[in-house]
Amino acid sequence: WDHPALKGKYRGWNGASANHNYHWHDAIHSGGGSCGPNATAPCDDHSHGTHTMGTMVGDDGGANQIGMAPGARWIGCRNMDVGVGTPTTYIECFQWFIAPTDLAGLNPDPAMAPDVINNSWGCPTDEGCNPGNFAVMQAVVENVRAAGIFVAVSAGNGGSGCATVNTPAAIYDASFSVGATGDHSDTIAGFSSRGPVTVDGSNRMKPDISAPGTCIRSSVPGNGYGDCWDGTSMAGPHVAGLVGLMISAVPAVAGDVDRLEDLIRDSAVHPTFTGQCGVT
Numbered sequence: 001w002d003h004p005a006l007k008g009k010y011r012g013w014n015g016a017s018a019n020h021n022y023h024w025h026d027a028i029h030s031g032g033g034s035c036g037p038n039a040t041a042p043c044d045d046h047s048h049g050t051h052t053m054g055t056m057v058g059d060d061g062g063a064n065q066i067g068m069a070p071g072a073r074w075i076g077c078r079n080m081d082v083g084v085g086t087p088t089t090y091i092e093c094f095q096w097f098i099a100p101t102d103l104a105g106l107n108p109d110p111a112m113a114p115d116v117i118n119n120s121w122g123c124p125t126d127e128g129c130n131p132g133n134f135a136v137m138q139a140v141v142e143n144v145r146a147a148g149i150f151v152a153v154s155a156g157n158g159g160s161g162c163a164t165v166n167t168p169a170a171i172y173d174a175s176f177s178v179g180a181t182g183d184h185s186d187t188i189a190g191f192s193s194r195g196p197v198t199v200d201g202s203n204r205m206k207p208d209i210s211a212p213g214t215c216i217r218s219s220v221p222g223n224g225y226g227d228c229w230d231g232t233s234m235a236g237p238h239v240a241g242l243v244g245l246m247i248s249a250v251p252a253v254a255g256d257v258d259r260l261e262d263l264i265r266d267s268a269v270h271p272t273f274t275g276q277c278g279v280t
Contacts, residue, residue, distance in 0.1 A: 001013075001018075001024075001041060001042035001043070001076070003050060003054070003058075003219045003221070003223055004060040004061075004064070004223055005054050005058035005059055005060040005064050005066060005067070005219045006050070006053055006054065006057065006058060006074070006219060008059075008061070009057040009058070009059070009067075009070065009072065009073055009074055010023065010042070010073070010074060010075075011023045011073040011074060011075050012024065012042075012075070018041070020040060020041050020042070020103055021101075021102040021103050022075070022100045022101065022102060022109060022112045023042075023075040023076075023100070024039075024040075024041060024042045024075065024076055024077070024103070025076075025077040025078075025092075025093065025096040025100070025101065025105075026038050026039045026040075026043075026077070026078045027077060027078060027079050027088075027089040027090075027092040027093050027096070028078055028079075028080070028081045028089065030081075031081045031082070032045060032081060032082075033045030033046070033081065033082040035078070039078065040103055042076050042078075043078065044078075044221050045078075045081070045082050045083075046080065046082055046083045047220050047221055047226070048080075048083065048120065048233065049076065049078070050218075050219050050220055050221050051216075051218045051219060051220055051226055051229055051233075051234070052118060052120045052218070052233060052234070052236070052237040053074055053076070053118075053219070053237070054066045054067060054218035054219030054225075055067060055068060055216060055218045055234060055237035055238060055241065056068060056069060056072065056074065056118060056237045056240050056241040056244070057069055057070055057072045057073070057074050057241065057244070058070065058218060058219050064219075064225060066217060066218050066219060066225070067241060068237070068238055068240075068241020068242060068244070068245065069241040069242075069244035069245045069248070071244075071248060072241070072244035072245075072248070075100065075112075075114055077092075077093035077096050077097060078093075079092070079093040079121070080121060084127060085121060085123060085127055086123075086127055086128050087123060087127070087128050087129055087133060087136065087137055087168075090121070090123055090137065090168075090169070091136070091137060091140050094117075094137075094140045094141065094143075094144050095140065097113060097114060097117055097144065097149060098110065098113055098143065098144055098147045098149070099112075099113065100112040100113060110147070113147060113148075113149060114149060115148075115149065115150065115243065115244065115247050115254050115255070116149065116150040116151075116152060116240050116243040116244060116247075117144070117149055117150070117151055117152065117240070118152050118236055118237045118239075118240035119151065119152065119153040119154065119169055119175075119236065120154045120231075120232075120233035120234075120236045120237065121154070121233075122154070122156050122167035122168070122169075122170060123137070123167050123168045123169070124167050129167060129168050131199060131200060134168060134171070134199075134200055137168045137169060137172075138168070138172050138174070141168075141169050141172050141174045141175055142172070142174045144174075145174040145257050148254070148255030148256070148257065149255075149257070150176065150240075150243050150257050150260055150261075151169065151174060151175045151176060151257075152175075152176050152178060152236050152237075152239045152240040152243065153169045153170045153175040153176065153177050153178065153236060154170065154177075154178055154231070154232035154233045154235060154236035155170045155177045155178055155179045155180075155192065155193045155194075155206060155207040155232045155235075156170055156193035156232055157180075157191045157192070157193060157231050157232055157233075158191075158193040159188075159189070159190060159191050159192045159193050159194055160188075160190050160191070160192075160194065161194070162194050162195070162196070162277035162278065163194070163195065163196060163197070163198040163199075163277065163278075164193040164194055165177060165193045165194065165195045165196075165197055165206040165207060166193070166197070166198075166199040167199075170193070170206065170207070171197045171199060171200055171202075171204070171206065173202075173204060176208045176209065176239065176261055176264075177206045177207040177208050177209075178207055178208070178209055178210065178211055178232060178235045178236045178238075178239045179192040179193065179194070179207035179209070179210035179211075179213075179232055179235065180192040180210060180211065180212070180213025180214060180230075180231065180232045180234065180235040181210050181211065181212055181213060181214070181235070182213070182214045183214065185271070186210075186269060186271045187271065187273075188210060188273060189213055189214050189230070189232075191230065191231070191232075192207075192210065192213065192232055192235075193206075193207070193232065194206075194207075194277045195207065195277055195278055196277060196278035203278065205278065207232075208261070208264075208265070209239060209264055209265065209268060210235065211235040211236070211238035211239050211242075212234070212235060212238055213230065213231055213232050213233075213234045213235030213238075214230050214234075215227075215228040215229070215230065216228070216229050216230070216234040217229075218234075239264070242264065243260055243264075246260060246263060246264075247260075
């Protein structure tokens with residue numbers, strides 16, 4: 001959390017000292033890699049979270065202006081143990097974001113909830129997500145959205161085949177799923193998962209939008225920078241940062257997830273794309 005590009009943007013930092021109550025929660029209660037379990041300060045055991053957070057808000061005040069919304073403030077919840085999560089850990093973080101608590105998990109306060117959550121993860125079958133329990137996490141995501149929180153979710157890296165958006169939380173209508181573009185001409189990245197969503201029988205169109213996700217430079221643990229990371233994980237935080245910018249420009253749209261999604265879709269560019277999926 002104290003990376004030079006992130007520290008000044010952390011909501012728990014007042015410029016002189018840190019208070020992690022209401023700004024950090026750890027859903028990893030055993031294991032935890034280099035961070036250990038139940039970390040009491042934001043800790044990254046995998047590098048992934050530091051990189052995605054940098055794309056959202058990162059700016060060291062110098063040459064490393066890596067963030068979409070460097071005026072925004074961030075809070076965090078660790079839902080993966082060295083890159084592996086479970087439905088339980090994912091749901092625990094979603095619930096915490098609706099009403100963040102102190103470090104003891106007490107005194108929840110919905111007024112401390114964020115405007116937008118970035119979710120650069122998917123829950124495949126080997127983590128315990130399958131059609132038999134999709135509805136459980138779906139209900140949680142719908143509750144997060146109903147609380148006025150925008151849920152940005154990476155679409156996955158299962159492309160280029162069709163029907164490869166196939167894991168929670170990217171499959172849900174309540175999520176705003178993000179694919180990855182591959183170069184400056186906005187062509188789709190070959191690895192970017194495509195719809196429609198068939199795993200739950202919905203045939204839902206996904207992703208909802210695409211954003212830069214190829215050779216992205218951002219912060220990494222150790223106060224350094226990763227110069228060329230690929231993935232829809234890198235695309236999702238661009239959209240989360242965009243939501244922050246939109247709310248800063250028009251504060252009245254905060255909490256109006258439908259309006260925010262419509263504005264993003266209506267203002268997006270529409271490059272020519274061959275090889276469409278789900279078109280009859």
